[in-house]
Amino acid sequence: MNQKEYVCTVCPMSCRVTVIEHSDQSLSTSGNTCKRGEKYALSEHTNPQRMITSTVKVTDGLIPRLSVISTNPVPKKTLKACLKVLYKINVKAPIVGGDLIVKNICNTGIDIIASRTIKKG
Amino acid sequence: MKKINVDLAIIGGAPSGLAAAVEASKKGIDKILILERNIELGGILQQCIHDGFGLQRFQKTLSGGQYAQKFIDELKNRSVDIKLDTMVLEITKGKKIYAINPQEGLLEIQTHTIILAMGCRERSASQALIFGSRPAGVLTAGTAQRYINLEGYLPGKTAVILGSGDIGLIMARRMTLEGIKVKGVYEIMSSPGGLTRNIVQCLDDYDIPLHLSESVIAVHGKDKLTHITVAKVDENRLPIPGTEKDIACDLLVLAVGLIPENELSKRLDLLMDQKTKGPVVDSHFMTSEPGFFAAGNVMAIFDLVDYVSLSGEIAARGAAQFLNGTLTGKEKSVFVEAGNNVNFVVPQKRTLEGKLKSETFFLRVKSPQKNVSLKCYQDHQSIYSKKHQVVTPPEMLSCVIRSGQPTPLKIQVEVQ
Numbered sequence: 029m030n031q032k033e034y035v036c037t038v039c040p041m042s043c044r045v046t047v048i049e050h051s052d053q054s055l056s057t058s059g060n061t062c063k064r065g066e067k068y069a070l071s072e073h074t075n076p077q078r079m080i081t082s083t084v085k086v087t088d089g090l091i092p093r094l095s096v097i098s099t100n101p102v103p104k105k106t107l108k109a110c111l112k113v114l115y116k117i118n119v120k121a122p123i124v125g126g127d128l129i130v131k132n133i134c135n136t137g138i139d140i141i142a143s144r145t146i147k148k149g
Numbered sequence: 150m151k152k153i154n155v156d157l158a159i160i161g162g163a164p165s166g167l168a169a170a171v172e173a174s175k176k177g178i179d180k181i182l183i184l185e186r187n188i189e190l191g192g193i194l195q196q197c198i199h200d201g202f203g204l205q206r207f208q209k210t211l212s213g214g215q216y217a218q219k220f221i222d223e224l225k226n227r228s229v230d231i232k233l234d235t236m237v238l239e240i241t242k243g244k245k246i247y248a249i250n251p252q253e254g255l256l257e258i259q260t261h262t263i264i265l266a267m268g269c270r271e272r273s274a275s276q277a278l279i280f281g282s283r284p285a286g287v288l289t290a291g292t293a294q295r296y297i298n299l300e301g302y303l304p305g306k307t308a309v310i311l312g313s314g315d316i317g318l319i320m321a322r323r324m325t326l327e328g329i330k331v332k333g334v335y336e337i338m339s340s341p342g343g344l345t346r347n348i349v350q351c352l353d354d355y356d357i358p359l360h361l362s363e364s365v366i367a368v369h370g371k372d373k374l375t376h377i378t379v380a381k382v383d384e385n386r387l388p389i390p391g392t393e394k395d396i397a398c399d400l401l402v403l404a405v406g407l408i409p410e411n412e413l414s415k416r417l418d419l420l421m422d423q424k425t426k427g428p429v430v431d432s433h434f435m436t437s438e439p440g441f442f443a444a445g446n447v448m449a450i451f452d453l454v455d456y457v458s459l460s461g462e463i464a465a466r467g468a469a470q471f472l473n474g475t476l477t478g479k480e481k482s483v484f485v486e487a488g489n490n491v492n493f494v495v496p497q498k499r500t501l502e503g504k505l506k507s508e509t510f511f512l513r514v515k516s517p518q519k520n521v522s523l524k525c526y527q528d529h530q531s532i533y534s535k536k537h538q539v540v541t542p543p544e545m546l547s548c549v550i551r552s553g554q555p556t557p558l559k560i561q562v563e564v565q
Contacts, residue, residue: 035345035346035349037345037346037349037350038204041537041538041539042344042345042346042539042544043538061538078354079200079210081198081199081200081212082198083198083297083301085301090188090189091189091300092299092300093298093299093300093301095195095198095212095213095214095298096198097200097211097215104354111326125214125218125222143198143213143214143215143218144191144214144215144217144218145218145221
C-alpha cells in the first residue's frame with residue numbers, strides 16, 4: 029500500500045491530505061475536511077493541473093503588457109509549451125477584459141483570455 | 150483653486166476603495182468621489198497577474214486584474230466620480246481635502262464623510278537592516294513585479310529573494326517563468342510567512358529551495374549588484390558567526406513585509422493601534438474621528454483581498470448611516486479583548502450605535518496551533534465557536550457574530 033501526502037490548496041485551511049493507493053489500484057484519501065480536498069488530492073496524484081497566468085505584449089495601449097489567464101487549469105506538464113506560445117503573442121489595444129487571446133492553447137481544450145481592459149494609450 | 154462638494158470622499162481606488170464606492174452607491178449616497186493617485190483604478194491588483202483572488206466572494210479563482218475589473222465594471226453603471234492621477238496632499242479635521250492633479254491643479258474638496266483606503270507600502274532595504282553599498286539590483290518585490298508584469302522589463306538574470314511572505318513566493322514563480330534563475334528564498338523566521346498554497350505552487354512546483362532561519366546580511370557591488378552574503382540566524386534573529394555564505398546574483402528581491410500607509414491619517418491625530426499600525430476602528434470601521442472611516446490595508450495588513458473588499462463595504466454602510474444621522478460616532482464604545490493566542494483583532498472596538506445586523510471581526514494568531522476552536526465570549530458567555538484544524542500567523546481568521554449588547558467581547562483560540 030503506497031501513500032503520499034499533499035497539502036490542499038483549494039482554500040487557506042491547507043488540509044494535509046493523504047492519498048492511499050490500495051492493492052486493487054483504487055485510490056482513497058484521508059485528512060481532508062471537505063469534498064473539494066478529496067478532489068484536489070486525487071487530481072494532484074493522477075493529473076496535476078495549474079492555471080496559466082502570464083502577460084502578452086500590447087501595442088498602442090495605456091500600458092505595454094496585458095495580463096492573461098486560462099479559462100480553466102491545464103495539465104502541469106503542458107505549462108511550459110503554453111507559455112512559449114504566449115511569449116510570441118502581440119495584441120493591439122483596445123482590449124476588453126475577457127477577450128479571447130488564444131483559442132485551445134496547445135490542444136488542451138483551454139482558452140487564454142484577457143484578464144483586464146486596456147484602453148488605447 | 151477649484152472647489153468641490155461631496156457627501157463621501159474615498160481616498161484610494163484599489164479593492165477597498167472600489168468596493169466601498171459600489172456599496173455606498175447601492176446605499177443611495179448621492180455624491181461619491183474616488184481620489185486615486187495612479188493613472189488607473191485597481192491599485193496593486195493590476196500587477197498581481199496570478200490567480201487565487203476571489204475564492205470567498207466569487208467562488209472562483211480570479212487573477213488580480215479580473216478581480217479589480219469586476220468592481221471597475223460595476224462602477225461604470227453607477228454615478229460615482231473618479232479622479233485619477235490625483236494626489237491627496239492633506240486632509241483636515243473639518244473634512245476638507247486638498248488634492249492635486251495635472252489637469253485641474255489644486256483642488257479643495259469639502260466632504261461630509263471620508264473613507265481612508267490608501268492601502269500599504271513595502272518595507273525597504275534599510276528597514277530590513279541590510280547594510281553595505283547601494284548597487285542597482287536591490288528591489289522590493291512589488292517593484293520587480295511592476296517591471297515584469299506591467300512594464301515588460303526583466304530586472305535581472307539571477308535572483309535571490311528575501312522573505313517568504315506571499316509576495317516573495319509569487320515573485321519566485323513569476324521570475325522563474327520569465328527566465329530569471331531564482332537561487333533561493335531566504336526567511337529570517339523559523340516558519341514560512343506565506344500561505345501553504347503558495348509554498349506548494351510557487352516553490353515546490355519549480356524546485357526553488359526555501360531557507361528558514363537564514364537572512365541576507367550584506368549586499369556587494371559598486372554600480373550593479375554582484376553578490377550577497379547570507380547567514381544563519383539564532384533565536385534572536387542575529388547572524389551566527391561562521392555561517393556566512395556568499396551567493397552571486399544580480400537581483401535581490403525584498404519581500405520583507407508591508408506597512409499601512411498612514412501619512413495622511415497621522416495628521417488627523419487618529420487613535421492608532423501599535424500592533425496593526427493602522428487607525429483603531431469600531432464595528433462600522435469608523436476611526437476615533439467621527440465621520441472618518443478606514444478600510445483595507447491602511448487599517449491592518451490583510452492576506453485575502455476578499456477581506457479587504459468586505460471591509461470597504463462595511464465602512465461604506467457606516468458612512469451611509471453617518472450621513473442619515475443614525476450614526477454620530479459620539480456614543481460610547483468598548484474595546485474587544487484579544488485573548489489566548491490572538492495577536493490583534495480588528496475592529497478593535499464595538500459600538501451598538503447605528504444599525505448593524507452582524508459584526509465582522511478579523512484577527513491574526515500569535516503562533517501556529519492545531520485542532521483549535523476560535524471562540525467569542527460576551528459577558529463570559531460563549532456566543533461563537535468555530536473549529537480550525539490548523540491556525541497560523543500568516544492566515545488571517547474572520548468571524549461574524551450577530552450583533553448583541555455593546556458589552557465587552559473577548560476573542561480567543563482554545564485547544565479542543
